[in-house]
Amino acid sequence: MPEVALRHRFGRHGFALDIAFRAPDSGVTALFGPSGCGKTTVLSAVAGLLQPQEGRVVVAGTTLLDTHAGVSVVPERRRCGVVFQDARLFPHLSVASNLRYGLRRAPRDATGPAFEEVVALLGIGPLLERRPGRLSGGERQRVALGRALLSRPRLLLMDEPLAALDAARRGEVLPFLARLRDAARIPILYVTHALEEVDALADHLVLLDAGRVLAAGTVEELTARTDLPLAARRDAGVLLPCTVLGSEAGLTRLGFAGGVLLATLEAGPPGTRLRVRVRARDISVAIEEPRGLSTRNILRAVLAQILPTGDGPEVFLRLAVGESTLLARVTRDSVARLGLVPGLELWALVKAVTFDHRVIAAGPSPAPDTMLDSPA
Incomplete structure (x- = not known):
């Protein structure tokens, strides 16, 4: 080492x-x-x-x-x-x-x-x-x-x-x-x-x-840490290790330790391993199960923490989605209006079209590697 x-x-x-x-x-x-x-x-x-x-x-x-x-x-x-x-x-x-x-x-x-x-x-x-x-x-x-x-x-x-x-x-x-x-x-x-x-x-x-x-x-x-300078960037968010599961209605199904994400582009054959950047500003939350939305990625989550982003009007929500962690960036007004507190069950919403950039992924894999990145 x-x-x-x-x-x-x-x-x-x-x-x-x-x-x-x-x-x-x-x-x-x-x-x-x-x-x-x-x-x-x-x-x-x-x-x-x-x-x-x-x-x-x-x-x-x-x-x-x-x-x-x-x-x-x-x-x-x-x-x-x-x-x-x-x-x-x-x-x-x-x-x-x-x-x-x-x-x-x-x-x-x-x-x-x-x-x-x-x-x-x-x-x-x-x-x-x-x-x-x-x-x-x-x-x-x-x-x-x-x-x-x-x-x-x-x-x-x-x-x-x-x-x-x-x-x-x-x-x-x-x-x-x-x-x-x-x-x-x-x-x-x-x-x-x-x-x-x-x-x-x-x-x-x-x-x-x-x-x-x-x-x-x-x-x-x-x-995934909010106490580092990375969290101050507008493209702040977590990287999720995923595996291509297949396709559904023209969308790619990406399995991760917490569920399935749908993306709008082909990321390789089933079994391809990749990393997905899910930006905090691309996630919204709901306290009731959403219905009648165009958004396909609706993930059950538990609100683990509410973390400051500084002195501004926004905060980070640390969301536990199965074994994975997501970060959502919302306003303090939303926290008060929705009555958000740690331990609350939520639904995290992520648009499939968020993932529209393709570059090579990190980490060895027996299959071709791809990485999806939300737009800058």
């Missing part, structure tokens, strides 16, 4: 970093937070590109940095594959030669996907003879991912790899990132300030602010 603990200050009165966290042995750990919170500084220290004043970094049982013990492995021996915002490919080499450069850097006894496997994984076979100048931004990033993976790293470090791409190119690269995550079976530290990338890729989440760790845990756990 990768361990990271770092302390560093830039100048006497400059930015100060003081963080510590652990990440799972495989999958994506997203470092998420606003610009300037220290995300890239963490990656630089882990990769050995920054020597912190105090720190300890352990990956796969190997100590890469321990300032108290006087250990600091040089960057080229840390076996960290790094992918930056810009692909940083060698412009005078073909795609194939760029990829083989990564393979030449791999230790002789290291194991990992072969050249042909990585090419197939990232769909870059038709690009092998081209040079980087003839590639789109999305294609360059896929090649950079392949080069990093072929170096057989202990750890992959990705510093906002999609930030320089437009929406179309981001949509192109996301599925390949998910494939790489599932094929690599190594820990990945992924820096981003885009929540949609967290939803799509991350298994574990580390929330940073002003050089400190606010919280760390699974994405599902942290999105």
Whole structure:
């Protein structure tokens, strides 16, 4: 399990970093937070590109940095594959030669996907003879991912790899990132300030602010908390792990630990596992069973808590739907008018058309992965 603990200050009165966290042995750990919170500084220290004043970094049982013990492995021996915002490919080499450069850097006894496997994984076979100048931004990033993976790293470090791409190119690269995550079976530290990338890729989440760790845990756990900055966003809501059950009247049936949701788009064949973001502002509640509505998703729930959103006119309702939790955002007036109190049985209403964006889902699955996200 990768361990990271770092302390560093830039100048006497400059930015100060003081963080510590652990990440799972495989999958994506997203470092998420606003610009300037220290995300890239963490990656630089882990990769050995920054020597912190105090720190300890352990990956796969190997100590890469321990300032108290006087250990600091040089960057080229840390076996960290790094992918930056810009692909940083060698412009005078073909795609194939760029990829083989990564393979030449791999230790002789290291194991990992072969050249042909990585090419197939990232769909870059038709690009092998081209040079980087003839590639789109999305294609360059896929090649950079392949080069990093072929170096057989202990750890992959990705510093906002999609930030320089437009929406179309981001949509192109996301599925390949998910494939790489599932094929690599190594820990990945992924820096981003885009929540949609967290939803799509991350298994574990580390929330940073002003050089400190606010919280760390699974994405599902942290999105359900109302005491974190995520809850202040207009797209705040929970992520529900779901499984495609089939279709009904042209709608996709999604099973989750609490019932069934209906969505308006096809999300793959039965058995496909996915995550659904259910935004708090897209849920309304009723104290009597609704009838004669166009809304298809009417879920029995118990009001677990009423939680403040700040000093404004809204509150969060934490709803227990079977074993799952939903968050609804309503006005204080609605709470008073409906007489809402913890323990009350309710009906939660979610429109099927809420789920209209498709990107690749996080988490390994034997079936094709999809994720549905409510509109921004």
